[in-house]
Amino acid sequence: MNYCESFCRTIQRLCNNGGGGSILPREYRQVEYLEATGTQYIITSVTASSQLETHCSGTFTRYLDDYAVLVGGRNGTTSQGRYCAFQFWDNNHRYLSFVYGDDGTQVYVTAINNPIEIIFNDASHAVYVNGVKRKTWSASSSAISTANPNPIHLFHGYGTLYAAGRLNRVTFYNNTTGEKLQDFIPCYRKTDSKPGMYDLVTNTFFTNAGTGEFTVGPRV
Numbered sequence: 001m002n003y004c005e006s007f008c009r010t011i012q013r014l015c016n017n018g019g020g021g022s023i024l025p026r027e028y029r030q031v032e033y034l035e036a037t038g039t040q041y042i043i044t045s046v047t048a049s050s051q052l053e054t055h056c057s058g059t060f061t062r063y064l065d066d067y068a069v070l071v072g073g074r075n076g077t078t079s080q081g082r083y084c085a086f087q088f089w090d091n092n093h094r095y096l097s098f099v100y101g102d103d104g105t106q107v108y109v110t111a112i113n114n115p116i117e118i119i120f121n122d123a124s125h126a127v128y129v130n131g132v133k134r135k136t137w138s139a140s141s142s143a144i145s146t147a148n149p150n151p152i153h154l155f156h157g158y159g160t161l162y163a164a165g166r167l168n169r170v171t172f173y174n175n176t177t178g179e180k181l182q183d184f185i186p187c188y189r190k191t192d193s194k195p196g197m198y199d200l201v202t203n204t205f206f207t208n209a210g211t212g213e214f215t216v217g218p219r220v
Contacts, residue, residue, distance in 0.1 A: 022220055024187055024198050028205065032217035033166040034186035034195060038064045040210045041156035042197055046172045046181050047149040048075055048083035048100075053175035056086050057117040058167040066090040069157025070165050072099070076148035083144060084157055085120040088112075098127050098135070101144040105135045115168075121175055154184065154197065156210070166217070170197070188216050 022030040046052070056071050068088040075081030082099045088111050089097035095108045098120055107129055109116065119128035127135040154170060156162045172181040184197040189205060195214040196207040208214055 022187075023200070024185060025203075027190055028187045028198050029190055030185055030187045030198075030220040031195075032186070032220060033058065033168045034197060035061065035166045035215045035217065036155040036162075036164060037212060038068075038162045038164045039212045040208045040214050041162065042154040042184075042206045043209050044152045044154065044170075044172070044182055044184070044206070045199075045202065046152050047146070048073055048081070048144050048152060049146050050144060051174050051176050052083075052181075053173040054085040054120045055118070055169075055171040055173070056120075056167065057115065057169050058086065058165055059115045060088050060112050060163060060165040062164045063088075063090065063112065064164040065161060067097070067157075067161050068163040068165075069153075069161045070163045070167060071152065071154055071170055072157035072161070073150055073152040074158040075145050075150055078145065080145035081147070081150075082158070083152065086116075086118055087157065087161075088163065096129070100125065107134045109134075124175075162210075167197075186216065 024030050054071060058070055069084050070086040072084035072087060080101045082101060084097060084099035087097040089095055089106055095106050096111055097104060097106050107127060109129060117130050125136055126133060154167060170184040174181060180201055183200040185200060187198050188195045194207060195216045196205055198205050
């Protein structure tokens with residue numbers, strides 16, 4: 001391919017995406033974030049296990065519940081199956097909580113209206129907040145329960161643990177193989193302005209499984 005052909009293809013790609021820096025197919029418009037008010041959520045295709053590593057960025061926009069969850073879930077119905085990679089924990093302090101089965105830890109950081117990037121590695125029980133390793137703790141149980149697996153949710157954990165907040169990106173990895181499992185990008189579908197998350201791994205558009213509707217941030 002010569003320079004002219006390369007240049008023309010680049011211009012065509014930008015035109016297809018409206019001139020922005022979108023990494024999505026032309027049918028979708030990438031935005032800075034997807035926002036929920038507390039009744040919307042997305043069901044991913046990933047379940048919690050000891051091989052899961054979660055990278056996510058976002059913020060809680062208001063207090064909704066002492067244990068609101070932006071990224072989390074639970075296998076089965078027992079506490080041994082709990083998984084929370086981005087949870088608000090109030091208890092009069094308003095900080096972040098990370099839960100893995102029966103084990104958990106807290107990181108003291110302003111959780112509301114404060115953009116946060118998180119890496120949560122289940123295998124090492126390490127928590128990174130905004131690029132800084134904040135916690136490593138010893139698990140009392142060898143692994144999270146994987147009996148009766150349920151998919152992890154975005155903007156919801158389990159039960160009534162919904163969240164009012166924004167997510168900029170959520171990526172799940174297998175921490176043993178390094179394989180990227182799902183990579184969620186906030187966007188909307190151009191044909192009907194339907195908001196949701198586009199998964200770059202499966203090339204699938206995920207929309208609201210709850211009530212009401214998401215809102216979207218500025219276009220990218």
